[in-house]
Structures are given as structure tokens and as C-alpha cells.
Amino acid sequence: MEDLASQLKQVKTVAIAGHVKPDGDCVGSCLATYNYIATWFPEIEVDLYLEPIPNIFKFLKNTDKICHGCESDKQYDLCIVQDCGDTGRLGKAVKYFDTARRTVCIDHHISNLSFADENYIFPEVSSTSELVFGLLEEEKITKEIAECIYVGIVHDTGVFQYSSTSSKTMGVAGILMDKGIDFSRIVDETYFAKTFGQNKILGQALLNSELYLDGQMIATVITRAEMDRYQVMPRHLEGIVSQMRNTKGVEAAVFLYENEEGSWKLSLRSNGKVNVAEIAVRHGGGGHVRAAGATMEGEAQEVIQAVLEEIQEQLSAWGIC
Ligand SMILES: [Mn+2]
Incomplete structure (x- = not known):
């Protein structure tokens, strides 16, 4: 053509x-x-x-x-x-x-x-x-x-x-x-451009974030109550996980937010060493090597722990974890 x-x-x-x-x-x-x-x-x-x-x-x-x-x-x-x-x-x-x-x-x-x-x-x-x-x-x-x-x-x-x-x-x-x-x-x-609420929840997500695996993984959780407080919808949470990924020294970023049904929407980003698509697929989701997502059940900390172990396994293959 x-x-x-x-x-x-x-x-x-x-x-x-x-x-x-x-x-x-x-x-x-x-x-x-x-x-x-x-x-x-x-x-x-x-x-x-x-x-x-x-x-x-x-x-x-x-x-x-x-x-x-x-x-x-x-x-x-x-x-x-x-x-x-x-x-x-x-x-x-x-x-x-x-x-x-x-x-x-x-x-x-x-x-x-x-x-x-x-x-x-x-x-x-x-x-x-x-x-x-x-x-x-x-x-x-x-x-x-x-x-x-x-x-x-x-x-x-x-x-x-x-x-x-x-x-x-x-x-x-x-x-x-x-x-x-x-x-x-x-x-x-x-x-x-972001609304005031979108910027506030980005700030909240970053305040809630924690480092794991000697600073190679960052994770945060946003609950339904927090989304209600800033009056934002799931689509307004776009960009949060990319901002987390920009943290110096981080190989993988993990972002969880609560669905209506009480399950967790998992969003993953990698700076190159971790294949997050592999992790997402294992939990019924999908995506690309550096950006992927899935939906998971359970307590937020259990979800983070499960993902942490898989990230750790991949990083250890590089001899850095
Ligand atoms: Mn396109």
C-alpha cells in the first residue's frame, strides 16, 4: 500500500x-x-x-x-x-x-x-x-x-x-x-494535565510507598477509602506506577489499588531486568516485558509478598539479589 x-x-x-x-x-x-x-x-x-x-x-x-x-x-x-x-x-x-x-x-x-x-x-x-x-x-x-x-x-x-x-x-x-x-x-x-484529585492521590500513593529487596523494588497500595476521599476513579490512577518506577535504584515497581469487589488490581513496571509480563501472566493477567497487570485476591500485604518473591527470584538470576 x-x-x-x-x-x-x-x-x-x-x-x-x-x-x-x-x-x-x-x-x-x-x-x-x-x-x-x-x-x-x-x-x-x-x-x-x-x-x-x-x-x-x-x-x-x-x-x-x-x-x-x-x-x-x-x-x-x-x-x-x-x-x-x-x-x-x-x-x-x-x-x-x-x-x-x-x-x-x-x-x-x-x-x-x-x-x-x-x-x-x-x-x-x-x-x-x-x-x-x-x-x-x-x-x-x-x-x-x-x-x-x-x-x-x-x-x-x-x-x-x-x-x-x-x-x-x-x-x-x-x-x-x-x-x-x-x-x-x-x-x-x-x-x-491532572486534576487536583489526581495529583493528591499520586502524592498519597507515594507517601504510602515502601522499598523492598535493598531498594530494588518499590510497592504501594491505594484503598477504596482513599479513592473516595480524593474522589477519583481507577482511570485517574494512571501514571502513578510510572512515577514509582522513576525512583533511583529501583528495578521493579508494584502498584495495587482496590477494585469495587474488594480484589486488587495489580500494576507492574520494570526498568529492564525483571520481566513483569511473566509475573502478571502467572496471576491471570498479561502485558509487556516492562509493563504488565493482573487482578489478585487476598490481603494487600499477601499480594505484595507473593509478587516480591517472584521479583526476587528473577533478580537472583542476575546475581544481584
Ligand atoms: Mn498505538
Whole structure:
């Protein structure tokens, strides 16, 4: 696939869909494609299907046009799925993929098995948004389209920090800046901004934290009562475990918070030596080598002790514990 325009020839109707619980890259990349088609191919009927999106992304153009329900049984000439590693993650929008005359997938998940008719999959690339950039003619990237792509890249690279960030990524970001986007505001308001309650609970989590294994493991617990006190929901606890992982000398960070049912949601981060995916999988969860999670039952201290033993076992293989 050389560009998106070549995929749109003789096409009258297009459906775009991304993964469930859409994040910055999913929202940004899907809206970039939507706005590109809506702006430059007005004769094409285009619909974007996504679950409700976080409020921070609502400044992007045409977020009010996103279809959250999938009531119609419309059959599309083309269905483009983005930032989605398998059809199971499309949620209700999967029916548009299943019934479309032709399908295209644009993605960077390593687990993607090329399930569409046409696949544009590059696992080493920072984000689906960076891939979408490569499929559009540069002169047709308006300021509004540039904002969408920039949001996606910023969120999937942790603001150009993760190892998936390449010199190419930075080059793309530079071109987007030249389109006149307010790049510092986008980063501040969609990535770093936290509510007062979110900052308070981050502070509480850090105050509650303890070091174990000669300072190589850090762990903390947030109870339901604490979440109620600061009026935060589980989704507001994002970022706490990464902050813990930044502690000097720490190899692994363990964050527990209480679910409604009284069980514990376990969040794990590693600085490289510990494979936290292995630990999470053993407890019925999953994730990546450096970032993983699971749900566990029992007393908080029992959960921490169980995880501690597994981290210790891995560190001893390195001869440092
Ligand atoms: Mn992504």
C-alpha cells in the first residue's frame, strides 16, 4: 500500500474503526484519516466508529461526528481499521469490518496477524498515527489533521521518550509543528494535565510507598477509602506506577489499588531486568516485558509478598539479589 488516496478509488462509502477503550493514538490516527477523507474527498460518505473518547481529546476536529453506537447495518465499500491488533478488539464495530467489500488495516502492534485484505503493519514504528502520516500527501495535511497525528504520536511515545521513538518520528513531529499546531498546549493539556484529585492521590500513593529487596523494588497500595476521599476513579490512577518506577535504584515497581469487589488490581513496571509480563501472566493477567497487570485476591500485604518473591527470584538470576 503506497498511500491512502489509492485505496479510495471507486469507493463511495468508508467506515473507520479503532480499538475498544480508545487511547490517544487510536483517537488521533482514526480522526486523522476521517478528517483527511472528509476534507479532500467530499463525495465519499465516511463514518468513524469509536467507543466514547476521553474529554481531553475533544478539541480535535470532528470528534462530535464520531459514532459511538453501531446501530445501523450499513455495508461499506471499504472498512479501515487502525491501531487494532485483532478483530476481537474492534468491539461492536466488528460487523462493519466483517461485511465491508474490502478491508484495510493500519497498525503497529507486534501481535497483529495481518487480518485485513490490505495490511500496513510496522511494529517498529512509534504509533499508528506516524504510519497514517506516511500514507497522506504532505500538502494535504491541514493544521487540524496535523493536530490529530501529533496527539497520537505524543501519547504512544510518552512525549517522544519510549524507545519506539525514532529520528523519523522526530522528523514527522517537525513537519507537523510547521503546520502551525499549538504543540506545547497539546502536550500540556492532553498528556501532563491532572486534576487536583489526581495529583493528591499520586502524592498519597507515594507517601504510602515502601522499598523492598535493598531498594530494588518499590510497592504501594491505594484503598477504596482513599479513592473516595480524593474522589477519583481507577482511570485517574494512571501514571502513578510510572512515577514509582522513576525512583533511583529501583528495578521493579508494584502498584495495587482496590477494585469495587474488594480484589486488587495489580500494576507492574520494570526498568529492564525483571520481566513483569511473566509475573502478571502467572496471576491471570498479561502485558509487556516492562509493563504488565493482573487482578489478585487476598490481603494487600499477601499480594505484595507473593509478587516480591517472584521479583526476587528473577533478580537472583542476575546475581544481584
Ligand atoms: Mn498505538
